[in-house]
Amino acid sequence: MWVVPTIPPALYLMLSGVLFTIGVIGALTRRNAIVVFMCIELMLNAVNLTFVTLSHFLQSLDGVIFAFFVMAVAAAEAAVGLAIFVMIYRSRETINVDDINILKW
Amino acid sequence: MKIPEIDLYLIAPEIILAAFGFLVLLLDVFLPNKGRKSYLGMVTLIGIVLAFLYTLPQIGLVKSGFAGMYISDGFALFFKITFLIIAFLTVLISMGYTQREGIAFGEYYALILFATLGMMLMASGSHLITIFLGLETMSISIYVLVGLMREDKRSVEAALKYFLLGAFATGFLLYGIALIYGATGSLYLKDIATYIASKSLLRNPMLLMSLVFLTIGFGFKIASVPFHMWTPDVYEGAPTSITAFMATGVKAAGFSALIRVFFSALPAFRPDWTSIMWVICVATMTLGNIAAISQTNIKRMLAYSSIAHAGYILVAFVAGNDLGTSGILFYLMAYAFMNLGAFTCVILLGKKGEENTLITDYAGIGFKYPLLAVSMTIFLLSMAGIPPLSGFMAKFYVFSAAVKEKFYWLAILGVLNSAVSVYYYLRVTVLMYFRESEREITGLQFSPASVIALILAVIGTLYMGIFPANVLSFAQRSIAGLM
Numbered sequence: 108m109w110v111v112p113t114i115p116p117a118l119y120l121m122l123s124g125v126l127f128t129i130g131v132i133g134a135l136t137r138r139n140a141i142v143v144f145m146c147i148e149l150m151l152n153a154v155n156l157t158f159v160t161l162s163h164f165l166q167s168l169d170g171v172i173f174a175f176f177v178m179a180v181a182a183a184e185a186a187v188g189l190a191i192f193v194m195i196y197r198s199r200e201t202i203n204v205d206d207i208n209i210l211k212w
Numbered sequence: 213m214k215i216p217e218i219d220l221y222l223i224a225p226e227i228i229l230a231a232f233g234f235l236v237l238l239l240d241v242f243l244p245n246k247g248r249k250s251y252l253g254m255v256t257l258i259g260i261v262l263a264f265l266y267t268l269p270q271i272g273l274v275k276s277g278f279a280g281m282y283i284s285d286g287f288a289l290f291f292k293i294t295f296l297i298i299a300f301l302t303v304l305i306s307m308g309y310t311q312r313e314g315i316a317f318g319e320y321y322a323l324i325l326f327a328t329l330g331m332m333l334m335a336s337g338s339h340l341i342t343i344f345l346g347l348e349t350m351s352i353s354i355y356v357l358v359g360l361m362r363e364d365k366r367s368v369e370a371a372l373k374y375f376l377l378g379a380f381a382t383g384f385l386l387y388g389i390a391l392i393y394g395a396t397g398s399l400y401l402k403d404i405a406t407y408i409a410s411k412s413l414l415r416n417p418m419l420l421m422s423l424v425f426l427t428i429g430f431g432f433k434i435a436s437v438p439f440h441m442w443t444p445d446v447y448e449g450a451p452t453s454i455t456a457f458m459a460t461g462v463k464a465a466g467f468s469a470l471i472r473v474f475f476s477a478l479p480a481f482r483p484d485w486t487s488i489m490w491v492i493c494v495a496t497m498t499l500g501n502i503a504a505i506s507q508t509n510i511k512r513m514l515a516y517s518s519i520a521h522a523g524y525i526l527v528a529f530v531a532g533n534d535l536g537t538s539g540i541l542f543y544l545m546a547y548a549f550m551n552l553g554a555f556t557c558v559i560l561l562g563k564k565g566e567e568n569t570l571i572t573d574y575a576g577i578g579f580k581y582p583l584l585a586v587s588m589t590i591f592l593l594s595m596a597g598i599p600p601l602s603g604f605m606a607k608f609y610v611f612s613a614a615v616k617e618k619f620y621w622l623a624i625l626g627v628l629n630s631a632v633s634v635y636y637y638l639r640v641t642v643l644m645y646f647r648e649s650e651r652e653i654t655g656l657q658f659s660p661a662s663v664i665a666l667i668l669a670v671i672g673t674l675y676m677g678i679f680p681a682n683v684l685s686f687a688q689r690s691i692a693g694l695m
Contacts, residue, residue, distance in 0.1 A: 127387060140376065165393075170390075210449050
């Protein structure tokens, strides 16, 4: 029978750290507002992975519950965010964050 | 398994705010279109006053509920009173402004109520989930409010910028919370502090990382340098009443959560965060003041000035003693009155399709609208820290807290910065009284509610400046048991 090898929790934490970093770099370098937002969602999901790993590791449920709250908040944020993107597209016909530059000094 | 005790009386103010938020949404749909807009503002005001009346009897009691996730202590109550005052004044100034700008939707008032609810949860959270949910309830409501003027390109742009950067900061805050959870195994602020003290985890890399991430996350909300870049753009683009609400309410809420988390959960790391915050504090004060000097738009100038004020408040945060913490509470309440007042003047000087937000538009106002100019002068001088106004007393407490803890350089830099800020505040005053207007500003309509808000703000600013002892002793009683 095939046995699932146990993966040490440190690897999960590293993976979530890497995902978080990819999210940060993407949010800082990409120019399409929706891709930026997807990168931010990636950051939040990296945090969720951290919470679930730690929760399993610490044998406490708090982390899993926190992950649920993060998901709920991310959903609410996505609803508002996509509405804002639609508004921007209607007024500018672009969602490239470099072109959205009326407000500056 | 024992079900934790549920004490609804403890969260009565929050329940009232949420209920009135839904009530406003329903009334907006079911009331006849004609004249309903002014009803909605009145209903909102009633809700805020009711929440206030349910907050007052709790003063002096320290009670925690909902399995210790929520605490109603003096610190939380002081902040709740501040938030309710801010919401009350914001709704007052909004009633005329939203009609003028055509954004008198029911959602507007409902979102203000929900944002206030989020702020109150942030101040009372004794568990990181409560604080996080409060923060997000507030932030998501504000994202919508900023972009409410759909026809105005600047408002939409401000909403996009605030949303993207706010969500980005949330990611950092959450990662910080996750790392704290990983290092200590708890999300209760008290348990975190106890665990760190018992295991002496002072050099634990996970906790040090989380300290940095939390600083970033909260730094965005309080608009401290280098996380301030969104502030001028968003404050300029947002509807002016919302700008006032953000500059006072969101900032106060950010500080309440920052103080609560750092002082209750991470007191062991005081030497570490003091050195980080010292640098942030000096950078915030200096950059805010220097950038404010060259502004031509008054909303942008007030945005930079609000960054500078966050810096002054951080002086007391770095000092971290009792005087400093009560000074922060005093400062935030004083700042609420003077800043809301200043933005009320900005609103009153505009009319439909003509905002008049350039600083040169203020030339000659002193002769045409003397009372408006006098109140604007009071607010600006108070922000500059001229006695006997509340801003002076607030700065006095904040800087004396730093001196008491031997942060002499911080106090000196703060006072120097305060001197720089006098320049740009006085410039507006000079324009109002000593220049002829180049362009006629006529046909201003002063809505009665805004005038009431203006008078209340003047009274608050003068009262806290001339009789600061009452509010300060209340603030000092409020912070007992926090540290």
